Amino acid sequence: MGQYLYKALGLAGFLWISAAVHGQGDGNDSSGYYNEVKTYVNPVLPGDHPDPTLIRVGDDFYHCGSSFHFTPYLPVYHSRDLVHWEVISRVVPPSRAAFVSDRPSAGIWQGAITHFYDSYWIYFSSGGQWFAKAATPYGPWSVPERVHTNPQTGDLGYDNSIFVDDDGKPYMVIKNGQKVNRIQALGRDGQLTDTVINLDWINAQLQYSWAEGPVMCKRNGYYYYFPAGDVTGGQYVLRTKRLTSDSTAWERLGDFFKPVMDAHARFRRPNHISAPLQLADGSWWTIGQSYERAGADDWSGTGRQTSLYPVIWEGDRPWGMAPASTPVVAPGLPRSGIPWRSIHTDYFDRDTLGLWWHFLNRAAAAEYSLTARKGWVRLTPEAGGTPGAGTTPATGRAHLVQKETDHFYTAVTRVEMDAKDMADRAGIYLTNGNQKVDVQLYAGYGKKIFLRLDTAVRSVMNPVTGPVWLKLERVGHMLRGYCSSDGRSWVSLGAPVSAVALDKEQPNFNSWVGTSVGLFAEGRAADFDLFVCKDGFSPLVAGGYSNYYGVETMGQTAAGPADEGKAMETREGPAVTSTSSYGGWFMLSGVALGEGKDAVAQVKALVSARKGGTLEIWLDDLRTGRLIARIPVAPTGGNDWVSYAASVKDLSGSHDVFVKFPPGSDHEMYVKQIIFTRKK
Numbered sequence: 001m002g003q004y005l006y007k008a009l010g011l012a013g014f015l016w017i018s019a020a021v022h023g024q025g026d027g028n029d030s031s032g033y034y035n036e037v038k039t040y041v042n043p044v045l046p047g048d049h050p051d052p053t054l055i056r057v058g059d060d061f062y063h064c065g066s067s068f069h070f071t072p073y074l075p076v077y078h079s080r081d082l083v084h085w086e087v088i089s090r091v092v093p094p095s096r097a098a099f100v101s102d103r104p105s106a107g108i109w110q111g112a113i114t115h116f117y118d119s120y121w122i123y124f125s126s127g128g129q130w131f132a133k134a135a136t137p138y139g140p141w142s143v144p145e146r147v148h149t150n151p152q153t154g155d156l157g158y159d160n161s162i163f164v165d166d167d168g169k170p171y172m173v174i175k176n177g178q179k180v181n182r183i184q185a186l187g188r189d190g191q192l193t194d195t196v197i198n199l200d201w202i203n204a205q206l207q208y209s210w211a212e213g214p215v216m217c218k219r220n221g222y223y224y225y226f227p228a229g230d231v232t233g234g235q236y237v238l239r240t241k242r243l244t245s246d247s248t249a250w251e252r253l254g255d256f257f258k259p260v261m262d263a264h265a266r267f268r269r270p271n272h273i274s275a276p277l278q279l280a281d282g283s284w285w286t287i288g289q290s291y292e293r294a295g296a297d298d299w300s301g302t303g304r305q306t307s308l309y310p311v312i313w314e315g316d317r318p319w320g321m322a323p324a325s326t327p328v329v330a331p332g333l334p335r336s337g338i339p340w341r342s343i344h345t346d347y348f349d350r351d352t353l354g355l356w357w358h359f360l361n362r363a364a365a366a367e368y369s370l371t372a373r374k375g376w377v378r379l380t381p382e383a384g385g386t387p388g389a390g391t392t393p394a395t396g397r398a399h400l401v402q403k404e405t406d407h408f409y410t411a412v413t414r415v416e417m418d419a420k421d422m423a424d425r426a427g428i429y430l431t432n433g434n435q436k437v438d439v440q441l442y443a444g445y446g447k448k449i450f451l452r453l454d455t456a457v458r459s460v461m462n463p464v465t466g467p468v469w470l471k472l473e474r475v476g477h478m479l480r481g482y483c484s485s486d487g488r489s490w491v492s493l494g495a496p497v498s499a500v501a502l503d504k505e506q507p508n509f510n511s512w513v514g515t516s517v518g519l520f521a522e523g524r525a526a527d528f529d530l531f532v533c534k535d536g537f538s539p540l541v542a543g544g545y546s547n548y549y550g551v552e553t554m555g556q557t558a559a560g561p562a563d564e565g566k567a568m569e570t571r572e573g574p575a576v577t578s579t580s581s582y583g584g585w586f587m588l589s590g591v592a593l594g595e596g597k598d599a600v601a602q603v604k605a606l607v608s609a610r611k612g613g614t615l616e617i618w619l620d621d622l623r624t625g626r627l628i629a630r631i632p633v634a635p636t637g638g639n640d641w642v643s644y645a646a647s648v649k650d651l652s653g654s655h656d657v658f659v660k661f662p663p664g665s666d667h668e669m670y671v672k673q674i675i676f677t678r679k680k
Contacts, residue, residue, distance in 0.1 A: 033549050034582040036623045037658075039327035040083045040308065041547050042267060045287070045341055047403035048303030048433070048514030051213060052287045053112045053161060054274035062113050062137045063274075063287065064091070064122055065306075066159075068433075068513045069107035070358040070403075071365055073097060074122060076113065076137050080336035082285055082308055087355040089139040091122050091132050094362040096143055100126045102362050104434045104511035113137070114162035116170040117188050123147070123172065125158035131190050145190065147172075153184055153196045161275065162186070163216035171243075173214045173225075179203055181211055181227065183243060198245045202227065208236050215275040220316055226256060226273060231304075231509055233269025235288065237318060257309075258322035265323045266294045267307055276311045276318065281332045284311035286320060291505070300505035301432050302404060303514020327549050335624065340546050342405050342590025343517065343533040345654050348377040356402050360435065360516065367398035377528050379426070379521035398525075399429055401518030406589070408544025408573060409474050409534040413519060414487065416467040417526035419445040426526030428472045429518055430502060434511035437502045440520065441472045441481045441493075451481035451493045454501060458493040467529065475541060475573050477503055488537075488678070536591040536676040537598075539606075541573030542659070550584025551576050551661065554670065572606065572641075575670040578661035585622065585660040588674065592654050599679050600651040603629045605659070606673040608641050613662035613669060617646070619655040633669060641672060648676075 033039060045052070051066040063077040063085065074091035092100070092108065100108055110124045122141070123131045129147040134140060149156050157176025163183075164170045172192060174182040181202045187193040202225075203211035211227035218224070225238045235256040240249050260268050267290035276286040289304035310321045310328065321328070344356040348370060359365045363382075372378040379398035417426040427442030439453045443462060449470070451458040458481055462468055469484035477500050481493035502515060519528050534540065543553045553574045578584035593600055603617050617629040629646040636642045659674060 033327075034580065034584060037547070037549075037587075037621055038330055039547075039549050040330045041325070041327055042307035042323070043290075043305040044083050044308045045077070045085055045306035046302075046546070047305060047341075047405040048516075049306040049403075050289050050304040050512065051110060051159060051272050052274050052289060052306045053114075053215070054277065054287050055113055055115055056277050056279075057115050062120075063306075064111040064113040065289075066109045066111055066512070067107060068109065068511070069102060069104055069360065070513060070516075071097065071102075071107070071362055072358065073100065073108045074111045074124060075355065075358075076122075078137065079338065081333040081338075082287075082331050084335070084338040085341050086338045088137060089134075089141065090355060091124075091139070091141045092144060094359075094365040097362065099144075104513070105508060109158045110160060112161045114164065114170065116162070116164050116168060116186075121162070121190060123160060123162060125156070125160070129156035129160065133190065148191055150192075153182065153192060154180060159213040159272075161213070161215045163275065166218060171216075173216055175212055175214055178206060178210050181214060183216075197243055199225075201247045202238065209234060211236075213272040215273065217275045217277065219278075219313070219318075222316055224276075224318060225250075226275070228271040228273070231512075233271050233290070235271040235273055235320065239316070253317055256318065257320040260322050260324075262322070262324040262326065264294065264325040266292045266299070266325060267305065267323050268293070270307060270309070270320070270323055272304075273309075273320070279331060279333065283331060284313065284318070285309065285331060286311055288320070290323070293505075298500075298504040299407065301503045301510055301515055303433060303510060305514075327547075335621065337620075339620070339654070340587070340589035340656050342546070343402050343409065343411075344590070345530075345532045345592040347375070347530045347595065348528065349375050353400075357400055357518070358402065358516070360399060360401065360431070363396075364399055368400055373527050375529065377519070378525055379519060379528070380525040381521055381523065397520055397522045399518060399520040400531075401429065401431075401516035404430065404515040404517045406534065406544060406546070407474065407476055408541040410538035411472045411474075411517060412469065412487070412530070412532040412535045412538070414467050414469050414529035415443055415519075415526055417443060417521065417524065419443070419523070421445055421523055424523030425450070426521040426528075427470050427519070429520035430472075430499075430515060432502050432506055432510055432515050433513035434506055434508060436506070439472075439479060439497075439499065439502060441470050442520075443468050443470065443483075449481070449483040449493060451479070451497065453479065453497045453499065456497040458495065458497065460491055460493050463491060471535070471538065473538065474499070532592045534588070534591050536593045536600075536657070537678060539572065539673040539675050540588050540591060540657070542576040542586065542588075542671045542673060543574030544588060545576070545586035546589040546656075548576075548584070548586040550580045550582060551578050551586050572672045575608070575672040576659075577668075577670045578666045580666050581664055583661040583663045583665060585658055588657045588659070590654055591657045591676075593676055594652050594678065596652065598652065600648050600676050601679040602645045602677045603631070603648050604643050604645040604675050604677065605631050605633070605671055606641055606643050606675075607633050607636065607669060607671055608639060609633050609636050609665075609669040611635060611665060611668035613665045615644075615662070615669075615671070616660040617648075617674070618658040618660060619651075620658075621656075622658055622660065625658070645677075651676075
């Protein structure tokens with residue numbers, strides 16, 4: 001049951017296939033969905049990924065979008081299957097960005113990646129339209145060059161894209177303000193050429209709100225033009241047989257996405273899609289952004305997350321699949337070993353900083369060092385001294401952060417700072433996009449460890465002199481802090497604090513970006529030995545899965561143990577059960593399982609079972625990955641939760657962890673947590 005069937009069966013057939021996959025019922029399992037990873041769950045690019053653009057060159061796919069004030073600017077992502085993505089380059093380093101406004105809501109918008117005239121190009125807006133080019137998307141990218149305009153073309157605005165026609169001729173799809181929509185060809189030098197095709201009539205009556213982020217594709221001789229409504233949603237489509245300013249030659253087709261039918265869908269208003277593209281099997285796909293909200297459960301603070309949608313053609317009329325919370329059949333493309341997009345663990349043992357890190361301003365990009373202390377990263381606010389040096393404290397905040405991608409994780413670091421003043425602090429840091437709400441778990445002056453979020457403060461005495469371990473645990477909107485002298489035995493900072501103020505919709509659309517998580521130092525320099533996320537030696541909440549098939553979390557149905565209603569309130573988080581007699585599986589992305597000396601000895605599962613069976617634990621894939629453990633589970637009786645374990649060996653690094661239920665365990669076996677343990 002592959003994507004090629006979509007083309008053969010048309011819309012009705014597609015909807016029937018989708019219903020079968022989404023339902024995950026007890027039908028014939030010849031397709032292997034319960035035994036192989038053939039489906040995905042959105043978003044495929046979790047966390048802040050606004051205004052996505054997408055191209056295909058041969059067997060490779062590349063994505064770029066707006067980076068706003070996150071620097072180095074414009075990360076480029078690569079994929080081989082449209083589901084798994086990795087950062088491969090950054091286009092504009094701070095040293096080349098003097099023209100970029102360096103504050104929340106500003107920075108660089110657009111990031112339209114394209115390929116024409118044997119080069120890769122990225123067009124972007126920052127006080128005007130610019131471009132950089134490269135021989136490969138891995139860079140190096142050229143010094144940004146400004147795009148010239150003229151009175152006929154007018155201001156080039158923002159959120160433009162590039163369309164390449166069948167004959168290889170490229171065009172800029174121009175957008176400025178609410179009423180300017182235009183198209184103009186590009187020459188071999190990347191500059192505008194020929195005459196402008198004026199489409200200002202498209203939104204003359206504000207039919208599509210802002211009609212922003214327009215993209216184009218071509219099929220069966222039709223040109224398709226896709227404008228978005230505005231940041232809150234709306235995606236529309238028009239078509240024509242020829243590129244012309246004549247409005248009578250164009251047809252308005254209306255909404256692009258099918259109406260949402262899934263009551264549990266969290267990304268309900270996708271838009272700013274990339275230009276739909278076709279695969280070799282005839283299927284069509286696009287990616288699009290959306291804020292996350294499920295009823296009163298608001299995760300808008302995470303930013304505009306990017307999802308993958310099949311595009312179905314009803315004759316020559318395109319439809320985007322309605323957003324859903326359930327699995328979708330993946331494109332018929334080979335896997336390339338790229339893990340699911342997640343927060344990265346870093347041991348700072350390389351000479352260069354990983355491409356997954358960013359800074360919230362250009363000054364901070366000069367306030368770190370990987371060479372000052374081998375195997376550590378040093379953050380030095382402005383002109384501050386080094387730990388133990390007794391120099392005059394600096395001011396400001398040095399930081400090193402990543403885009404937050406998950407609602408359940410445990411972040412760990414080991415930090416050393418010689419605090420001399422109440423302003424000196426260093427540790428784990430979260431901040432929302434407009435940097436008005438932040439979370440700090442830190443060691444500081446006075447020999448105490450603090451967890452702060454707004455007026456909420458938790459503290460304990462620092463158990464050590466010198467480097468101290470810090471751990472921040474997120475279970476949904478609840479945050480807990482811990483500290484340790486050895487990274488194994490942890491002291492709690494007490495009751496959790498609520499992160500709702502961080503996670504909810506923020507003023508000014510969160511200044512256009514999402515939450516970041518990482519490390520910080522204030523007052524003076526601090527050294528960090530590592531940044532681990534998600535820590536596999538801390539409880540991994542089963543309900544925090546990134547992908548799944550044939551399972552559900554407690555609370556979505558009436559089935560399950562008697563404490564089901566309390567599941568969301570506990571540290572253990574929600575439990576997961578299979579829904580089919582064929583079993584089912586869920587995947588926890590980016591789990592950090594230590595390095596050499598932290599050899600894993602066991603994997604445990606916290607389970608409640610009415611019926612026994614064997615859980616399987618796999619790494620990275622259910623077919624090409626590695627089966628590391630079989631955990632035998634006996635009936636627990638009533639609603640008791642019991643920890644079952646199995647030995648593992650030769651295990652380290654970061655992995656996507658798959659938990660597979662046995663056949664016949666549907667609504668008979670529940671898993672709350674997975675946790676790995678070290679050798680004693």
